Amino acid sequence: MTYQRPGETKGALRLHLNENTAGCSPAVIEALRTIERDLIALYPDYGPAIEACERWLGVEPGWVQLVNGLDEGLHASAQAARNREPPHPRPEAVIVEPAFEMYVPCAEAAGLTVVRISPQPGFAFPLAPLLRAISPATRLIYLTDPNNPTGLAIPPGAIERVADAAPDAIVLVDEAYADFSGRTQIGSPLDRRRNLVVGRTFAKAHGLAGLRAGAVVGHPDALAGIRRVLPPFSINVCAAVALDAALRDRAYLDWYVAESVESRRLIYDCCSRLGLPYWKSEANFVLVRVGPDAAALVRDVSGRDVLIRDRSTQPGCDGCIRMTAGVVEHTRAALTALEAALASRHR
Ligand SMILES: *Cc1c(COP(=O)(O)O)cnc(C)c1O
Numbered sequence: 001m002t003y004q005r006p007g008e009t010k011g012a013l014r015l016h017l018n019e020n021t022a023g024c025s026p027a028v029i030e031a032l033r034t035i036e037r038d039l040i041a042l043y044p045d046y047g048p049a050i051e052a053c054e055r056w057l058g059v060e061p062g063w064v065q066l067v068n069g070l071d072e073g074l075h076a077s078a079q080a081a082r083n084r085e086p087p088h089p090r091p092e093a094v095i096v097e098p099a100f101e102m103y104v105p106c107a108e109a110a111g112l113t114v115v116r117i118s119p120q121p122g123f124a125f126p127l128a129p130l131l132r133a134i135s136p137a138t139r140l141i142y143l144t145d146p147n148n149p150t151g152l153a154i155p156p157g158a159i160e161r162v163a164d165a166a167p168d169a170i171v172l173v174d175e176a177y178a179d180f181s182g183r184t185q186i187g188s189p190l191d192r193r194r195n196l197v198v199g200r201t202f203a204k205a206h207g208l209a210g211l212r213a214g215a216v217v218g219h220p221d222a223l224a225g226i227r228r229v230l231p232p233f234s235i236n237v238c239a240a241v242a243l244d245a246a247l248r249d250r251a252y253l254d255w256y257v258a259e260s261v262e263s264r265r266l267i268y269d270c271c272s273r274l275g276l277p278y279w280k281s282e283a284n285f286v287l288v289r290v291g292p293d294a295a296a297l298v299r300d301v302s303g304r305d306v307l308i309r310d311r312s313t314q315p316g317c318d319g320c321i322r323m324t325a326g327v328v329e330h331t332r333a334a335l336t337a338l339e340a341a342l343a344s345r346h347r
Helices: 026-033 037-041 047-057 070-082 103-109 127-133 158-165 188-192 220-229 237-248 250-274 294-303 328-346
Strands: 064-067 092-096 113-117 138-144 170-174 196-201 214-217 285-289 320-324
Touching: 026 237, 037 237, 047 064, 047 214, 047 237, 064 070, 064 220, 070 103, 070 138, 070 170, 070 196, 070 214, 070 220, 092 103, 092 127, 103 113, 103 138, 113 127, 127 158, 138 158, 158 170, 170 220, 196 220, 237 250, 250 285, 250 328, 294 320, 294 328
Parallel strands: 092 113, 092 138, 138 170, 170 196
Antiparallel strands: 064 214, 196 214, 285 320
């Protein structure tokens, strides 16, 4: 399976990829302007960016591995999982549906057979089926907290149960949206569970998607297999400089997260008014059930220069769209377009 890259678009309001709709912190641009010719000519020194990241996440030295966007971390985790001892003739990756679309291509590229856990009613976390699916063949489990595309949290204690049940696997907890949820596995359970690795990205809340910057975080023993399969210089110098600057500007992050929270509330209000079911999200997007013609509605809204994502073909998501909750002003414009599109369909 190949990741389906959404089409290029010019000038439209992009609410389909959960990007930061405000752009990165101005401090990032200032830092990039300080880059001189010699710095571009050298292989990057990651020291300052790694230290900034360790400080920001509150972990010991050695617990952060920078990656060229979390997507690279997902790939590397799958490769490392494939290499885990003891070898198995038909190693498996377990994925909880609906899931981020990169998981299947990453697992398959590493030669893992994908085992999918079907959605439960209301997208309740499928702990029992997941535990039943774990076998001696399990080498990788991708979990997402909060989930993309539902925005829902994994209930307390579930991740630990899964990690304890799968000692031969890497349990990759994808926390791409942790800046919005305020919840993370980084802290207590990680130092005891050497098979647990947390994935973070600076693409979403920090607005560095175009530079590609992410991290995998865990005990150095847990990261060793991942480090073995990563290129030594996979993060470019601009991303490293930008990350250091972005992590120093806490005020900008706080402002953006507050905008996103308010935008979620506006989306909920709009859905309630229109009678559209939605799921309360802990991330910077909301999944909304718009009905059987979700794809046509997405096209109609894009004709109004607002891009939202058709998620209706994802497991459990029939009739659903996902829209980013970014800057409040953008959300207001998007909801106006969505309401107009819905009204024109019902005529
Ligand atoms: C966006 C996203 C990523 C990828 O992040 P990059 O750093 O841009 O590669 C990973 N996981 C989830 C769940 C995401 O939504």
